[in-house]
Amino acid sequence: MIIGILNQKGGVGKTTLSVNLAASFALTGSRVLLIDADPQGSALDWAAARAGEPLFSVVGFPRPTIHKEISQLGQGYDHIVIDGPPRVTELARSAIMASDMVLIPVQPSPYDIWAADEVVKLIEEARIYKENLKSVFVINRKIANTAIGRDIGDALSTYPVRVLTATVTQRVVFAEAAAQGKAVHEIDSAGLAIAEIEEVRKEIMEAIK
Ligand SMILES: Nc1ncnc2c1ncn2[C@@H]1O[C@H](COP(=O)(O)OP(=O)(O)O)[C@@H](O)[C@H]1O
Ligand SMILES: [Mg+2]
Numbered sequence: 001m002i003i004g005i006l007n008q009k010g011g012v013g014k015t016t017l018s019v020n021l022a023a024s025f026a027l028t029g030s031r032v033l034l035i036d037a038d039p040q041g042s043a044l045d046w047a048a049a050r051a052g053e054p055l056f057s058v059v060g061f062p063r064p065t066i067h068k069e070i071s072q073l074g075q076g077y078d079h080i081v082i083d084g085p086p087r088v089t090e091l092a093r094s095a096i097m098a099s100d101m102v103l104i105p106v107q108p109s110p111y112d113i114w115a116a117d118e119v120v121k122l123i124e125e126a127r128i129y130k131e132n133l134k135s136v137f138v139i140n141r142k143i144a145n146t147a148i149g150r151d152i153g154d155a156l157s158t159y160p161v162r163v164l165t166a167t168v169t170q171r172v173v174f175a176e177a178a179a180q181g182k183a184v185h186e187i188d189s190a191g192l193a194i195a196e197i198e199e200v201r202k203e204i205m206e207a208i209k
Contacts (some may be wrong), residue, residue, distance in 0.1 A: 001208055002070065004099030006084035006092055006122075009115040013105040013140035015042040016174050017200070018083035020193075021103075022056045023183030024201040030078040032056035037066055037095045038085040050181025064090040067097035092119065096126045101134040101208050104161065105168075107141045108152040120159050136207060138200055139167040162207075166199035 036043035039062040047058040085091040184193040
């Protein structure tokens, strides 16, 4: 399966979810490739910060030809995660065309809800060529017990894209893990962040069937 994690808005959690979902797939025993399609190379930086054995492969490919080269790039892998770029529409379009499913992280903020418009439009355009393209929103950086955290699902329902039931909470362990080039699976002793990522992975696997 090829999952593109996209949203032209920066800071919504594309890279955070990319590395942790890639880790989640890898820990089920799958061979996983993470393609960093962001010219800024944050996923590559993450991999460079890591000491010890990699959990999965990471390559940089910030070019608008991912959709043409994905079958070559992805040879030998069970799952591919594409960490999408902010802004650059050509790159985002190519990453969407390369994907079986687009996962759109959104933070519980009105700015994020409005900004999602751009990526949703790109997905609708891509569907002209790729009828079976799946797409879902995932709420990231949810703050527990806040009204905005509860209302975001309603606000997003104006879009023709489903919102995953699984959500990811604002947790410092995500940043702590990233600083060491690790997945939360490797450092989250409380297990709450891990449980959320695992729920997201399972729901995506269900949605792609
Ligand atoms: N669920 C979360 N809890 C805490 N911090 C998070 C969470 N998701 C993302 N972050 C932090 O927010 C910042 C932006 O996330 P990032 O994954 O780099 O977004 P993007 O790739 O969309 O630009 C980073 O500093 C990251 O550590
Ligand atoms: Mg990023």
